Amino acid sequence: MxxxxxxxxxxxxxxxxxxxxxxxxxxxxxxxxxxxxxxxxxxxxxxxxxxxxxxxxxxxxxxxxxxxxxxxxxxxxxxxxxxxxxxxxxxxxxxxxxxxxxxxxxxxxxxxxxxxxxxxxxxxxxxxxxxxxxxxxxxxxxxxxxxxxxxxxxxxxxxQTPTPGGNNVGAMQEYATAPVFSLNSGYYGAPISLSITSLNNDIYYTTNGDFPDNTATLYTGPITVGSTQVVKAVSYSTTANVPQSFIVFNTYFINSTHTIPILSISGTQVDDLLSGWPFSNLEPEGTIEYFDANGQLIDKGTGEYNKHGNDSWAYNQRGFDYIMRDQFGYNYAIKDQIFPNKSRDKFQRLILKAAANDNFSFEDGAHIRDAYIHSLSQTADLRMDERSYIACIVYLNGNYWGVYDLREKVDDHDFTDYYYDQDKNNLQYLKTWGQTWSEYGGPAAQNDWDTFKNFVLSNPMSNQANYQIVKSQFNTGSLIDYFLINMYTVCMDWLNWNTGWWRGMDPNGDKKKWRYTLWDMDATFGHYINYTGIPNTTPAADPCDPSSLSDPGSQGHIPIWNALLTNQEFFDDYINRWSDMKNTYFDCTYMITYLDSLINIIDPEMPGQINQWGGGTYADWQQNVQDLRDFINQRCSTINASFVNPCYPQLSGPYNVTVIIDGIGEVKMSGITIDQNNSGWTGQYFGGVTLPFEVKSGTFYYWEVDPINTYVYDSLVDTLSLSLLGDVTVTAHFTPPVEYKDIVYLVVPTGTNSTIDANGTILNAFPSTVTYVLGDTVLLNPTIDPLYYFDYWEADSSVIIPNTNTEQVSFYANYLDTIRLHTILKPTILSFIGGGDTLCVNEDIFAEVYVDFNGIAPFTFVYEIDGITQPSITTTNNPYTIFTKQAGTYTLQSYADATGIGVTSGSAIVVENMPPIAQFNISPDILSILHPQAHFIADTIRIRNWIWNFGDNSFDSLSYNPYHLYADSVGLYQITLIVTDVNNCKDTTFNQLWVKDEYWLYIPNSFSPDWDGINDKFCISYHAIREETFTFNVYNRIGELIFSTNNIHELNCDKGWYGKHRESGKELPMGTYVYEIYFKDFEGWKHQDFGYINIIR
CATH class of the missing domain: 2.60.40.1260 (Lamin Tail domain)
Structure with a gap:
């Protein structure tokens, strides 16, 4: 062909x-x-x-x-x-x-x-x-x-020229089959020889990252890849009207390994973009490959790149944004849980920063500040949105490009949609960077913010009603956290730069109040340029410094802050939130330990960064990191004192606060949660504000505050508020949880009419379970079935008081237990008739009626049928069976045993029914061995059971209208149908079916290789095929040969194909694939066919 x-x-x-x-x-x-x-x-x-x-x-x-x-x-x-x-x-x-x-x-x-x-x-x-x-x-x-x-x-x-709304003209055939590389991308310890194949197409390739076309190098034989390169290839068909193939691309790392993930980026103009001005406005298309630290490819795709950063673009190592474009036909997102602390596992947009203005060594930085602050904020669960971070290595067109921050893009509707169910049509998103604009929401976003700002600034915030209105529209906690982290890190580049705030407008989504995002945080901890003009850039910077700023950025953040500080609730929240952070995530030891954990990740890669870009030594970088540590230590060791004097003289302290949990329970103090596991927690908080305590779980008893007689409070209410006057210990007492025990009651033997009165509750159905408080006293008083005697009580664990042989007893509910009341049947002369049955007119079978006796043999009884007395019977059999062919109602007239006359009870009914008529049809009534399946259609009503015997030694079928496959051989088969109607009457009929001989072949159209043991492999069934002529090929949607065999036994169902690529051995994705089959039958006729196979995962 x-x-x-x-x-x-x-x-x-x-x-x-x-x-x-x-x-x-x-x-x-x-x-x-x-x-x-x-x-x-x-x-x-x-x-x-x-x-x-x-x-x-x-x-x-x-x-x-x-x-x-x-x-x-x-x-x-x-x-x-x-x-x-x-x-x-x-x-x-x-x-x-x-x-x-x-x-x-x-x-x-x-x-x-x-x-x-x-x-x-x-x-x-x-x-x-x-x-x-x-x-x-x-x-x-x-x-x-x-x-x-x-x-x-x-x-x-x-x-290739779409016709939306017009006539469909210019139709082309399917794209040419894409090339196939002989080797996977990833780490290689030596140069490699790479082969490229495609089905009878011309292949063109590049090794410099450019997109190939038919002007690129024509592939004529294996390529030697001697250093790290990105190889890209495309196929051109020799057939007219066939568009060029999709491009395939792989990065091969030769003698290059890393300890952190790798991004290989490439494209015809991507290197131009990253060369800086005058190409900074380019948005070139390019490919991306994401590898883990072991060089294993995680995902890849195509999209576009653009500039990220401003001042940092003066350096040769520049930041950039990447957008995966589904419209290009390769992929819609990087599919991986890139950031360990986030659940998101699909990313269309990513940010790559070379530490921006904290870059080493272009800005003499530590190469970590921005990532550190965002990550610290995220770990502390500050009420903002941060750019999630991991460190990575970037390769550009196969060239090593250094250590980068891989970041989640926050100012993006994919972010707000995933985390908060607020899509791009339901956002108001404002950003200030030199000037302010609406990223989402258009002019209405700015107008709504201005209206809110004007309300805050034109109404007294000391009025609690006004403040409640503010809280309904504005996340005041987000404002507090935003100011705290910028104040604490001594940020010099915010408010008039790098400030973003937003809210969602979908009422069914989350985050419908204005809240803040973190942006660039590299101008912090005494590093870089003071763009905001803060009064003090040293570790001794006053916590009140932000309040002294006028209105950088002209969006009202500082005026709003100062207005809200006049509200006592907001001021208390702010001071207590600061103390929460200072006692935990902003603690000196924690901040340094967390910083070092991030430094340890990039440390092994920094020599490569320094070797690539120069400008300093590894020792220089280590010193810069130490300078950062020193600033943090100085800042966090002195800042508490600055809150009291001169910043907020109305404050006192800070004082030591210890919280003890007595029992099992949970208390939230400000933003700190204390339970029995961290009871005795101690931190420092200020006086002059209200410090709130609230019970969150457990059976609360009362508060105890030490020193005593110093604070006025209600000890029995589950909330507590203190304005500290000195060191204090607060103990929350919790009542031990009530423990319960389940008691199961039984009566032995079962089925009697005995009952048990348990503490006034009458139990008459057994087993019966009653729940008691641990230690409860339970009084038991049984009422015994008149036909039985009381015998004794029995318990698995409890002690029966006074003893088990007393009828009225008690016990303590100290265990999960089962209590049994044992009874003995009184001797009684009884007889019972029962066991009604049915008779069928066409069957010579007896109905059975049984008679049970209680007494001493021999037993003599007289029974009646429809009131007509039958002869007396004496027997020693117990029970006794009456075999009969007479329909009617059977009752006992009299009964006596060896000791005297007894009592009769019960009745039985024997019913005579007309039988069904069994008949059925076969479709078709003649089969071939190629299509040996028949449909058997029963033609009988009111049938309960069908038994089909197909005459081929197969198992009987119990289906109503079964299908049956005659898989053994040709021949004449007798089919037997036995039907049973709702009255249990039966009938039998027969029919015959002829199966003729033909060749046949069965190829399934789908299988699901998901290893659940069901339909995991692809296999075929056949008959009358010359095995030496057999060929079977499978292609994907772009014509690539993914599986091939000339051995029909490889596709027998004891072997089969598990949906893996014939060369790479990797599992193929879910989808539709084309198969081609060729063979001769026993008569010598040639057969060639095509079909499809669906892989379902």
Whole structure:
């Protein structure tokens, strides 16, 4: 088969496997999730779009119809109003998430992601149950679309010039098969020889990070990679009308290893961007590969890069942002839990900072300040949003580029949507960096903030009602934490720079009050330029310094701060929050230990950083880190005194506060939680403010404050407020938890009418469980069934008082226990008849009625049938069985044993029923060995059980209308059906079935190699095939050969294929794959076929 024929077959088959073409009036005609910069919607945005085409001569209104990207949720978006598809014309739906129809512009409530591999497009009618048309989304290259070859046609094509709203013209075949590398990316200890293959295509490649095209180097043989390089390759088909393939790329690290994760970035102009001015406005496209510290590839993709940083761009090692672009067709996010302290595991946007203005050695920094402060804030759970951090190594176009901070982007709607359910259409996000602008929310964001600011500044905040209004709109705790960390770190670059604050507007989301984010924190701890103009940049900086600033940035943060300090509740919260932090995360020892933990991570990599960029020595860097430690130690050892004098003279102290938990319970003091596990916790707090205590859990008893007679408080209320006058010890007393014991009561033997009175509760159903407080006294008084005698009590653990042989007793509930009341049946002469049965007219079987006796043999009794007396019977059998063929009601008339006359009871009913008539049909009534399955259809009503025997020594089937596969051989088979109706009557019938001989082959269309023991491997079944002629190949969607075998036994079900790549051995992703099979049957006929296999994970 030549390349053109192969491509034709693969294209047609993939279309058949992927797209479902409904026989309907309206069809999905074209779509694009690769609309990066080609086609704008009515908002000027480049959104995903779907074109819907009306094949008829009459207009169709989609009002009430549904559109979805998930088969599991067909009613995801409903057309909310009239939306007409004109006859023989088309309409567009933008997948923007806006959820609206405005004129001729429809916007769904979802977006499309073409590289996830699990999305489709589903158009359903107004019932939401009938799918009119559907398809599975297949990735396109940037700017391309997929559509029907012509409007409404059955076949689908690639369009490199999409036609949204127009006629489908310019259709192309599927993309050329992408190249395959012989080696995986990662660490190699020596130069490697790399082979590249593609199905009869021309391959072009680069090794300098540039994107290859047909002007790049033509591949003619293995490539020697002698140093770290990024190899990229693309295929061009020799067949006309076939677009170039997707690009494949790998980074090979030769004799280079690291102790932290690695990002390999590359692209035709990425190095231009990072060379600085005049290229700082470039936003080049490029690839990214994310490796762990062991050189194992975690994920990769393509997207775009842009400048990150300002002053730091004066250095040769520059920061940048990366945005993964699903529209490019490779990936939609870096999929990994990059940051250990965050649950998020998908990142479209990332920040790479070379420590910014704390860079070593361009700015004589410690290469850690910004990351340290953000990470410390995150660890302390400050009420802000921080850029999560890990350290990494960056390679640019295969060249080592140094130690970087890998950071989570905070000022991004993906961040707010993931953590707080506030998407980009429900944000007000303001940022000040020299000037202020609205990142999200437009002019309304600034207007709303100004309105709030004006309220604070024009109304007295000492008025608690005004303050409550402020708290309803503003996270005052976030303001306190934002000022605390900037004040404590002596930040010199905030308020007029590097300040961001936002709120969510979705009422169903979180964070609906204005709150702050941390931005660049490298101008801290005495380092870099005092852009804000704070009065003192030394460790002795006054805590009141922020209040002395006028209004840097002109957004009112300082005026709001000063206004809120006039409110006693806010002032108390601020001072106590400071003490919380000073006692924990801002403690000298903790801060230094935490700093050193981060330094230890980058320390092994700093010699490489210094060797790359120069400007200093490893000893110079260590000294810079020590200077940072010294500043922190000086700052945290003196700052407490500054709060009292001269900053807030109304304060006193600080005083030692010790909290003791007596018992089991939990108390929150300000922001510190103390329970029985850290009882005796001690910290320092100021007098002059109210220090709050609150019981959070446990059975509270009372407070005790030492020294006594110094504070006025209600010891029995679970909240406590103290204005400290000196050192104090607060003890929270908790009542020991009540312990309960379950007691299970039983009566032996079971089934009697005996009851037990347990502390006044009558127990008459057994077993019965009663719960008591530990140590309770339980009084037991039984009432014994008249047919029984009391025998004795029995307990597993408890002591029965006075003894077990007394009827009325007591015990203490000190254990989980079972108490048994034993009784003995009184001797009584009794007889009982029972055991009703059924008779069937067509069966020669006796019904059975039994008679039970209590007494001494022999037993003599007389019974009646429908009131007619039967002959007397004497027997020693107990029970005695009456075998009968007579229907009626059976009762006992009299009974006596060897000692005298007894009592009779019970009755039995024997019923006579008409039998069913068994009959069935077979479809088809003649089978071939190629299709040896028959459907057996029973034609009998009111049947309870079916027993099918298929005449081939297989197990019987109990199904109503079973299917059966005759897998053994050709022949004539007798099928037997035995039916049993609801009355237990039976009938039997027979039929015959002929199985003829033919060759056959069964190939499953899916399997799920998820190792749950169910359908984990792909295997085939066959008959009458010449095994030496067998060939089986599997291709992926881009035509790459991923599995091949000429040995049919490798696909027997005792072996099988587990969905792994034939070369790499890696598990293949979930999706649809094409197979090609060739063989001859025993008669010599050749067979060649194509089909598809679904891998489900």
């Amino acid at each position: 030549n390349e053109f024929q192969m491509k034709k077959y693969l294209f047609i088959l993939l279309c058949f496997c992927t797209f479902f073409i409904a026989k309907s009036q309206v069809v999905i005609n074209e779509y694009s999730a690769a609309n990066y910069d080609s086609f704008q919607d009515n908002y000027g945005e480049y959104e995903d779009w779907i074109e819907i085409y009306n094949t008829t001569g009459t207009s169709v209104d989609l009002n009430g119809w549904y559109l979805s990207d998930k088969a599991s949720n067909l009613s995801k978006w409903q057309f909310p109003s009239s939306f007409i598809v004109p006859a023989g014309n088309s309409v567009l739906v933008y997948c923007s998430g806006r959820d609206e129809i405005v004129g001729a512009n429809a916007h769904s409530n979802f977006k499309l992601t073409q590289t996830k591999g699990n999305e489709g497009i589903y158009l359903s009618d107004a019932t939401g149950l009938v799918v009119i048309d559907s398809l599975t989304i297949i990735p396109n290259q940037k700017g391309d679309s997929r559509g029907r070859t012509t409007n409404g046609a059955a076949n689908w094509s690639v369009f």
